[in-house]
Amino acid sequence: MTLLLLAGTGDARRLAQGLADSDVPAIASLSGATRQANALPLPTRIGGFGGEAEFRDFLSTQGITAVLDATHPFASRITLRTAAVCRDVGLAYLYHLRPPWSPGPEDRWTMIDREEDAAQHIGPDQTVFLGTGRQTLDRFSNLEGRRVICRQIDPPTSPFPFEGGEFLIGRPPFSVPHERDLFTELGIDVLVVKNAGGSASRTKLTAAADLGLPVLMIRRPPPPDAPICDDLAEALDWAKRQ
Template sequence: MKVLLLAGTSEAKKIAWGLVGQGVNAVASLAGATRDPEPLPLPTRVGGFGGADGFAAFLAEAGITAVIDATHPFAARITNRTAAICAARSVPYVQVLRPPWQAGKGDTWTEIATPQDAASIIPPTATVFLATGRQTLNQFAGLEGRRVICRQIDPPTAPFPFEGGEFVISRPPFSVTREEELFLALGVDWLVVKNAGGKASATKLTAARNLGIPVAMIARPAMPDAARVETPAQALAWVAAL
């Protein structure tokens, strides 16, 4: 057996260490979205596969017999492609998908379907904090005219794609206190978040609740009809059962 771990999340790191602990022959793959990612304890390739044909060729050439998809919940293109190719080639596949966040007492959330929908609910005079990463930044162009702040891990290599935007560069984890201090210092009126789920990255939502900041919550994309687990332990049990 040889397992391919599609990584890039905190769950993937735990799975990687678990595979090592179990003595499983495995390799990891990172999309390359972050310039200096934390190293994994598995042989790791970085970058795309060259589309569906390239991914299928990699599975065959590397002798992959099972795939664990622990990519981000919003990596829909990767997830749907991977699930479809694995199904067509009878390669066992499982998606590791953490539960989505749920609004609680004191939260003021408005769920939206796409980044473009944010402009329809956020006032034109607002200061907006985008905790959505840089890859979909151009999809928020409808927010032009507002003060828009985008947080990302790496320094930008290109200017903000529309007027009124600025970057904040910092690397997680972020405590609730740190998030509150940042939001107050910037005068944030609205927070825009993808519903990625997870405890570590929920601190911004707690900070928004404590400060009375409304949240535009982007709903998750559709997921493939495939095997799915929620935790690293469940993913490792899936591997052990193969």
């Protein structure tokens, strides 16, 4: 038995440690979105599979018997493909999907469905903080002309894709005081965030609530029609049983 852990989140890192501590034969896979990702305590491959045919070939040649998907809640293309392939070839599959964030009484959230919808809620003179990463940055092109700050882990390899934008380099985790001071220093008027869930990256939302800043919260894509759990211990127990 060899389990494939699709990683790239803090939850996946904790699962990898649990698998290693339990001596579960496993391989971790990282998409390579972060150029200098921290090492995992499992044999790790880095980079996309190249497509469905290549993914099927990897599963076969590596003798994979189960797949634990702990990718980002917005990595829907990878998750939908993985769930479909596992169902087709008869492999055990579990999607670990951490609970989404819910607004508290001090939060000023507006829910939106797509990145492109953010511009409808942002004035022409407002300064925008994008906590959404660079992968979907082009979808915000209708914010051109506003001051738009996008935080990412790695230094950019190309210019900002539209006028008025700038990159801010930073590696998490970030504390609430750090985020509060940062938003004040930058003169941020509104945050745009994906509903990724998790405690580590919620600090920016707490800081926004402290400052009374509005947040545009992008809803999650639909999950696959497949087994799903939101508890790390349950996911690890499932892996041990395979």
